[in-house]
Amino acid sequence: MTDAGALLGWHHVYSGKVRNLYEREGSPTLMLVVASDRVSAFDHVLEPGIPGKGALLTQLTRWWFDRLQVPNHLVTALDVELPAVPAELADRAMLVRRLDMLPIECVVRGYLTGSGWAEYQQSGTVCGIPLPAGLNDGDRLPEPLYTPAFKAPLGEHDENITFERSIELVGEEMATQLRDASLAIFAAASAIAAERGVLLADTKFEFGTDPDTGVLTLADEALTSDSSRYWDAALYAAGGPNRMDSFDKQIVRDWLAANWDKQGEPPALPAEIVERTAARYRELIDRLCA
Numbered sequence: 001m002t003d004a005g006a007l008l009g010w011h012h013v014y015s016g017k018v019r020n021l022y023e024r025e026g027s028p029t030l031m032l033v034v035a036s037d038r039v040s041a042f043d044h045v046l047e048p049g050i051p052g053k054g055a056l057l058t059q060l061t062r063w064w065f066d067r068l069q070v071p072n073h074l075v076t077a078l079d080v081e082l083p084a085v086p087a088e089l090a091d092r093a094m095l096v097r098r099l100d101m102l103p104i105e106c107v108v109r110g111y112l113t114g115s116g117w118a119e120y121q122q123s124g125t126v127c128g129i130p131l132p133a134g135l136n137d138g139d140r141l142p143e144p145l146y147t148p149a150f151k152a153p154l155g156e157h158d159e160n161i162t163f164e165r166s167i168e169l170v171g172e173e174m175a176t177q178l179r180d181a182s183l184a185i186f187a188a189a190s191a192i193a194a195e196r197g198v199l200l201a202d203t204k205f206e207f208g209t210d211p212d213t214g215v216l217t218l219a220d221e222a223l224t225s226d227s228s229r230y231w232d233a234a235l236y237a238a239g240g241p242n243r244m245d246s247f248d249k250q251i252v253r254d255w256l257a258a259n260w261d262k263q264g265e266p267p268a269l270p271a272e273i274v275e276r277t278a279a280r281y282r283e284l285i286d287r288l289c290a
């Protein structure tokens, strides 16, 4: 059975770059998120996959769900009698409760980097929010910024929106709940990561509401190295060009930058790059979850 292939007892409903979503036949409240070993960079899914990545990121999101004091969509044996999940998928699959998903990507930025740095260089703002002058790439922000985006259809880029626009989309009470929950989770996760010598630079949350209770519930993946930037705190404090090397894809990004002109399809990753990237994914798990 391939990731996006038929899965006995499950109906495939969604394929992202690296994960697939299924709904349980005959059980409308149960869904299955299956993480693949695929890795994406520069908006391309790369070949080959990174061995163990799907299982490592599933382990990481489970670890965070267990630690964060917020309702999440993970289903455990305490909730329902768990239906069979094929053995070959078990370590990279999550049984989740179906939620009424909200169309907002809840991005929180603790540091100035990536697209935020690019905008800041042009306009001194991030997602339209003015920042102090004189900041440099990688600088810690005066306070974490909530910069929501409107979830785009598959394959398109999410659209950065203002908090006021998010109010128009989901109402003031829900928009406020999303912002406050995102900032609170970011603060809690940043403290937990920092205790382990890891900086959480930025992340993206998705939420839904429980169809029965209306309770705001953390969905999708949480604080994985696909949805977040993680840096080594000691390397960052030492400064220098590698202080913002991410814990996972930097090796891939650097190799692609040196071996691909961004035209057409990216080249296949050499075995050495695949092995080093797999080791970096493992290293983050060992640092955080040990």
Ligand SMILES: CCOC(=O)Cn1cc(-c2ncnc(N)c2C#N)cn1
Binding pocket: 014, 015, 016, 019, 020, 021, 031, 033, 034, 073, 096, 097, 098, 099, 100, 101, 208, 219, 220, 221
């Ligand atoms: C492959 C993972 O899915 C997505 O990336 C986007 N997505 C999530 C849902 C969803 N829908 C209802 N309930 C849920 N618990 C979820 C979740 N997670 C739909 N699309």
